[in-house]
Amino acid sequence: FTHIHSRPTFSTRIMATSQEELKKLVGYKAVDDYVKSGMVVGLGTGSTAYYAVERVGEKLKSGELKDILAIPTSVRTKEQAESLGIPLVTLDTHSKLDVAIDGADEVDPELNLTKGGGGALFREKIVEVCADKFIVIVDESKLCDGLGPGFPIPVEIVPFCHEHTMRMIGDLPSCKGKCKPVLRLGSAANNKADGDEPAVTDNGNYIVDLHFEEPIKDPMTMGKEIKNVVGVVEHGLFCGMSTAVIIAGSDGISVKEAK
Numbered sequence: 001f002t003h004i005h006s007r008p009t010f011s012t013r014i015m016a017t018s019q020e021e022l023k024k025l026v027g028y029k030a031v032d033d034y035v036k037s038g039m040v041v042g043l044g045t046g047s048t049a050y051y052a053v054e055r056v057g058e059k060l061k062s063g064e065l066k067d068i069l070a071i072p073t074s075v076r077t078k079e080q081a082e083s084l085g086i087p088l089v090t091l092d093t094h095s096k097l098d099v100a101i102d103g104a105d106e107v108d109p110e111l112n113l114t115k116g117g118g119g120a121l122f123r124e125k126i127v128e129v130c131a132d133k134f135i136v137i138v139d140e141s142k143l144c145d146g147l148g149p150g151f152p153i154p155v156e157i158v159p160f161c162h163e164h165t166m167r168m169i170g171d172l173p174s175c176k177g178k179c180k181p182v183l184r185l186g187s188a189a190n191n192k193a194d195g196d197e198p199a200v201t202d203n204g205n206y207i208v209d210l211h212f213e214e215p216i217k218d219p220m221t222m223g224k225e226i227k228n229v230v231g232v233v234e235h236g237l238f239c240g241m242s243t244a245v246i247i248a249g250s251d252g253i254s255v256k257e258a259k
């Protein structure tokens, strides 16, 4: 599956096949560089993480990797991992992961992320926050100077009185007069409204996308404000979580490590 980005996509600059190839390169590199036998591994969600999952499956099959236990971050990823024969566990039995690998919708210079364009933000965050190393894999179109204007911030909310919860979010100091909250319709895995009914996440919740005109000044504070609203399950700001970001660009692959 793919989702529609509101910013110019990489494919506007290079051919779609090349973009796919670059996603594969970063997905494979993350597994080759960070996943060793015996590890508990978090498997991300999305078109880039797909290739990391594929690589784990491939290396288990060839015997290059052994004794891997993986924790998927969505139903889609669980199904992909199962189809590849990757042994799966959950946080209920394994609260500590050695590494988690996932894509992102935007990455700022401090390696803060926007995630959840594919609707998987809650499961991604609950898993990735438990990883010793969180490795992010993106193409260079995901890099930005400040989170917000390039990609809306997804917030997962419970369906009960969701219009009220959306108003409460819109009235927060970080949001009031700065963003437009829009209920995601259609498929949760696509942040473009492509249906009439609210999108439903793997957890049975709704998603509100916060559309900003200007870069968010303090994403960490904004995340705390949002998290404090009753009715909010989780938000797609992943601040201070990244260990390293592997970036595929037309000039090759580069790695940015957190300070």
Ligand SMILES: O=C[C@H](O)[C@H](O)[C@H](O)COP(=O)(O)O
Residues within 6 Å of the ligand: 002, 003, 044, 045, 046, 047, 048, 049, 102, 103, 104, 105, 114, 115, 116, 117, 118, 119, 120, 121, 124
């Ligand atoms: O909910 C989806 C996830 O946060 C994805 O990691 C994110 O949307 C990036 O996906 P993609 O690699 O397909 O651009």
